[in-house]
């Protein structure tokens with residue numbers, strides 16, 4: 001595994017950060033912000049139903065894991081057996097519907113969901129209107145004796161169906177609950193990942209990065225299905241970001257499809273369990289330990305460093321008035337009245353700063369005001385203030401009247417009105433709080449985008465661009481996992 005050695009690199013990382021921060025201050029390093037790719041970074045972290053007891057296990061289990069996984073967990077474990085059937089999934093496309101329009105791009109048929117009796121046989125592209133009549137399903141207004149029907153290619157062959165004008169691989173299953181319709185897409189895990197991948201990563205990225213994301217998306221789907229969150233309502237996965245954004249064939253591209261085909265059936269395991277393949281947009285330079293984000297230790301979600309320098313989110317800044325900070329704290333139930341001070345340990349090169357995680361994310365930010373003190377975690381700050389990540393420093397900026405002598409050195413704008421912006425040094429707040437008097441702008445300067453767990457997409461892209469293969473990328477971000485072909 002391509003893992004970096006601790007402190008020295010951490011020091012270098014901090015130095016790079018400091019430089020980037022300095023450049024940012026000068027306004028030189030502000031990278032153009034491009035399209036957002038995340039399902040990941042943008043998505044609020046999901047708290048998986050992990051066994052909390054696991055968190056109490058001894059943390060240094062890497063050697064043990066590698067041993068149980070059959071030695072050095074590198075490469076991809078191929079399947080000995082051939083012709084193992086593909087895993088099938090049911091994905092919800094619509095619920096509570098009065099009607100649904102269905103069709104097929106080749107000859108297709110509507111069969112009774114239970115008996116398999118053919119109810120309707122149609123030529124390509126003939127559109128059928130499905131409604132509920134009594135508790136049964138009606139096809140073009142004609143009542144059937146079925147509560148469940150399947151729309152599939154003729155004789156159950158592989159096909160592409162249409163639902164409300166959009167194309168889906170596999171078949172459609174429509175169920176009447178007596179009043180409304182539910183429409184599911186039944187398809188192979190492979191076809192599902194093809195419909196997911198382009199929403200998670202730009203199809204223009206390096207093929208090895210796309211392959212890594214394909215394995216992560218496939219693993220993520222199986223983990224979600226195994227948790228059975230939607231089982232009670234009759235399907236495996238929903239099509240929204242709750243599971244993964246699934247858009248059917250419309251989303252597919254040649255590049256993402258070939259990444260899926262090239263990694264067919266490959267899923268990540270840790271000690272024979274499908275892993276929670278968390279991923280995010282941009283690490284800021286180091287990913288995070290699971291317990292520092294979700295409070296639960298997970299042996300395969302460890303902090304690792306990566307090259308995040310080309311990410312458009314490598315440096316970001318977010319500015320608030322004091323009143324905005326007061327209001328946002330209050331609306332999150334963390335109000336402190338009139339804000340008096342903020343405390344946060346700065347990102348430091350020492351590598352052992354109180355109040356910072358292994359990767360440099362904030363453990364806690366303390367706000368003190370007229371009615372008390374609250375401490376929120378870095379993750380809470382991310383939510384409350386809508387920050388891109390929990391890897392940030394805080395400082396204040398205030399408008400100042402510049403002394404005449406200094407005017408000539410300042411910008412034209414500053415000299416005109418004798419006004420300039422004075423930035424307080426990044427709050428050195430180990431013990432000493434940064435005082436707030438109300439007129440300042442509170443500035444968060446941060447790095448990265450997302451919760452920071454597992455694969456970082458911009459880091460994966462950087463690795464791929466420099467020649468790493470997808471399995472090396474996955475083994476870098478997911479500690480001691482086995483990539484196993486399941487069919």
Ligand SMILES: [Zn+2]
Nearest residue numbers: 237238242243
């Ligand atoms: Zn879901």
